[in-house]
Amino acid sequence: MPDKLTVINAVKAALEKEPRINLHKYPIQIDYDPEDEVLTLEGEVSDIAAKKLGLELAAAVPGVRGIVDRLHVEPSVRMGDGAILDAVRDALLQEPGLQHCTIKVHRVHHNGKVEIVREALFPNPGMIEISVNDGVVLLDGHVLSLIQKRLAGVLAWWVPGSRDVINGLAVEPPEEDSDDQITEAVRLVLEKDPFVNADSIQVSTKQAVVTLDGIVINEVQRNMAEYDAWYVFGVDKVVNNLKARE
DSSP: OOOOOHHHHHHHHHHHHOOTTTTTTEEEEEEETTTTTTEEEEEEEEEEEHHHHHHHHHSSSSTOOOEEEEEEEEOEEEEEEHHHHHHHHHHHHGGGGGEEEHHHEETTTTTEEEEEOOOOOOSSSEEEEEETTEEEEEEEEESSHHHHHHHHHHHHHHSSOSSSSOOOOOESOOOOOOOOHHHHHHHHHHHHOTSSSSSEEEEEEEEEEEEEEESSSSHHHHHHHHHHHHSSSOOOEEEEEEOOOO
């Protein structure tokens, strides 16, 4: 059975070596249960890349069989849960790719009230229920395809106040995932992002690792494109080979 302190120190050392993770500015609390071999990471990180990389590095440490993810991303704008909920609701309502889905909102801080904001009039529609707690968006229910599941998740991530997105949407009927499916989703997200020129970016995926190639206007767009790829459900890693003109 691995020693608790040994595992914690190994995880901390792995996180400190990753340049995208700044433990001095964004300290992460690390706990480990040697009996269950489950690691808990808790804290706020700078961006989605730091969150995903931190989880990946921690999972690779010997003795870690499971991770409790309590890492949240520092939001670009601090917003209340009600404002985040309304923004996610509006984003999903306005998305043409989700027009056949019933949309519900669950207001956690209003006696658990569930409100139907759109009821689909089509046979066998999807159903998305949105709730927000302490800046963490939960998407529950079911959709008709993996592309809808991924699109809903990214739209929730794009809301400035979102600190995390838990995408619990089921796909009914079940759909087999693949690298091609991930590539299609990343391309779609880049095309929908008004701050990114998707025409200049090539996307490829191998074993859930997304690679971005091409030339973009500046470093800001380079970073935005990478974050978009990280936001897509099922992406394990992003290799950003994009070159910035400025």
